[in-house]
Amino acid sequence: MLAAERREHLLRLLDDEGKIIAKSVAADLGISEDSVRRDLRDLAAEGLCQRVYGGALPVSPATADYAARQAVAPDGKRKVAAAAVELVRPGSALILDGGTTALAVARALPRDLACTVITHSPTIAAALLDHPKAEIFQLGGRIFKHSAVACGAAAVEAAQQVSADLCLIGVTGVHPEAGLTTGDAEEAAMKRALAARAAETYVLASSEKIGTASRYRVLDWGQVAGLVTDADPRDPVVKRLKALGLDLLAAE
Incomplete structure (x- = not known):
């Protein structure tokens, strides 16, 4: 799965389930947890998720000015x-x-x-x-x-x-x-x-x-x-x- 496809998968998962568990995603996609964590770091840097221990949660829209x-x-x-x-x-x-x-x-x-x-x-x-x-x-x-x-x-x-x-x-x-x-x-x-x-x-x-x-x-x-x-x-x-x-x- 390409990086762009993983990104879309993670965003859909966040929208559908309200959370991402890195270990579960890695097992489902057959990739390393490090790969999932790198993807989550990139998404968090763009303000698209909030990283937490073990995965990520939806980011609050109330963080704007x-x-x-x-x-x-x-x-x-x-x-x-x-x-x-x-x-x-x-x-x-x-x-x-x-x-x-x-x-x-x-x-x-x-x-x-x-x-x-x-x-x-x-x-x-x-x-x-x-x-x-x-x-x-x-x-x-x-x-x-x-x-x-x-x-x-x-x-x-x-x-x-x-x-x-x-x-x-x-x-x-x-x-x-x-x-x-x-x-x-x-x-x-x-x-x-x-x-x-x-x-x-x-x-x-x-x-x-x-x-x-x-x-x-x-x-x-x-x-x-x-x-x-x-x-x-x-x-x-x-x-x-x-x-x-x-x-x-x-x-x-």
Whole structure:
């Protein structure tokens, strides 16, 4: 089989089964695992898959820059935001992560809701300026322009000084085995710092992120209370996520 044919085979396998196991592909095609790994390296370099131990997973479409991500699945993000807002109680303190889905949550919060919103995102803070009863607490640090959020040591230290009832966090990849992932190591560390300061953490995940993975793990499944998603509950990946004991909130 030619290299181009192997590539097409791997991409079809990724699309049909949602994962590639290098050992199985090598056995099926009668080639070495090294050949499969080389092909996966090439595909990963083109952004067509996310390599993991033993093979590869679908790459998340949410790794594009902030401006581009605003055009990805806007309806799904609005549905997720509407469902997530129901978790926010009057008088509570909310840690709201950055990103386009979190921005949809900020815009969906009732204007008359009395609450405290703690965020490391200037775009989130700006979106809440016309909410007269919402106290806004801005965490500072180096701005990571890709996601329009503060990251780094100063931001993590600031996060360690706050506490909240609820944390709503965004990720780029949601996968039963790979866990909750994102594309930048410092951003992953910041998300962990935020989640650690809340009594409960829920993950915001529109359907295009389900079953995909990015390079850096954010949290293990045991560290979150649940997932808010508009993905079809009949989706095999969603069923596997539910089997982990997560509280899955359907966004419709």
